[in-house]
Amino acid sequence: MKVTWDAIDASTWDAHHVRTGAALQQDWAYGACMKTLGVHVLRGWVTRDGEPVALAQFIVRYFAGQIASMALCSLGPVWLTALTAKEKEQTYLALKKTIPLNKLRVVLFTPAEVQGADLGLSAWRRVMTGQSTVMLDITQSLPDLRAGLDKRWRHRLGGAENSELTVHRVGTNPGQYRWLLDADMQQREQRGLLGLPLQFFDLYAQSRQQPSKNILTIRADIGRDRVAGMLFLIHGEAATYQVGWTNDVGRDQHAHNLILWHGIQELQARGVRVLDLGGVNTIRSAGIARFKMSTGGKVITYAGSYF
Numbered sequence: 001m002k003v004t005w006d007a008i009d010a011s012t013w014d015a016h017h018v019r020t021g022a023a024l025q026q027d028w029a030y031g032a033c034m035k036t037l038g039v040h041v042l043r044g045w046v047t048r049d050g051e052p053v054a055l056a057q058f059i060v061r062y063f064a065g066q067i068a069s070m071a072l073c074s075l076g077p078v079w080l081t082a083l084t085a086k087e088k089e090q091t092y093l094a095l096k097k098t099i100p101l102n103k104l105r106v107v108l109f110t111p112a113e114v115q116g117a118d119l120g121l122s123a124w125r126r127v128m129t130g131q132s133t134v135m136l137d138i139t140q141s142l143p144d145l146r147a148g149l150d151k152r153w154r155h156r157l158g159g160a161e162n163s164e165l166t167v168h169r170v171g172t173n174p175g176q177y178r179w180l181l182d183a184d185m186q187q188r189e190q191r192g193l194l195g196l197p198l199q200f201f202d203l204y205a206q207s208r209q210q211p212s213k214n215i216l217t218i219r220a221d222i223g224r225d226r227v228a229g230m231l232f233l234i235h236g237e238a239a240t241y242q243v244g245w246t247n248d249v250g251r252d253q254h255a256h257n258l259i260l261w262h263g264i265q266e267l268q269a270r271g272v273r274v275l276d277l278g279g280v281n282t283i284r285s286a287g288i289a290r291f292k293m294s295t296g297g298k299v300i301t302y303a304g305s306y307f
Helices: 010-020 028-036 085-098 142-147 151-161 174-191 198-205 248-252 255-269 286-293
Strands: 002-005 040-048 051-063 068-074 105-110 126-128 132-137 165-170 215-222 225-235 238-246 274-280 298-301
Touching: 002 085, 010 028, 010 051, 028 040, 028 051, 028 198, 040 085, 051 085, 085 105, 142 255, 151 255, 165 174, 165 255, 174 198, 174 215, 174 225, 174 238, 198 215, 198 225, 215 248, 215 255, 225 248, 225 255, 238 255, 248 255, 255 274, 274 286
Parallel strands: 068 105, 238 274
Antiparallel strands: 002 040, 040 051, 051 068, 132 274, 132 298, 165 215, 215 225, 225 238
């Protein structure tokens, strides 16, 4: 396996990323936004006999005056062809060996795969268990998607459709969705949660020529009052549910069921094939986990973090 670092352009990276439906964290634009925010980013391009095998984007943190570093390949590498476990192992080793950092370094991978014989990573090198998420295939027809909803979820959607709620697609200018990000920041502080910095969203929205291909924000109103909102980040033919907020009125009216249903239709129209509904934690956020799992999506538990 041969690795070249920071040697290919955005269009080549994007073409492969789109084809595989890979994670947001491996999107070129994600890395570009992080760079603008002052984070060091490295991109590895792996080939075998001249043919592309994998791409891997790392976020790098420095310590002790840049003497030591930690590089994280989150939800990667992105495999561009079918590989055996042994070939994957060779790829991981090549990336770790050639990464252009000082010797005092830790290189971590959190692959977008479940644990198993084909992983290519030793269980002895796992330092953290993997998170779970819900992946929803939205290439299905709307009747099939609706039929796949949990009965209670579908009932609440019907109630929301027949309520006073009105749904609106929000524009892509920062001032048009800032209220939702501000509300999310308040939620984070109250619940002790972490998330992407506010500046990231503005950068990501403008990271390509058409902001509507990068970001989708939908809100629900009752009369002239906002009661709920959702923001999705689009990365090629995949999208990630990134921000959600509702007040007590929106919660009582099941506004998020209605917004997500409209969001699925909007994303379908933009060529998105798969929607990552984000992490699920049945202990800390059981209600949110049930909401996501009841969409009919597939629950995936990733293998974890490896060094």
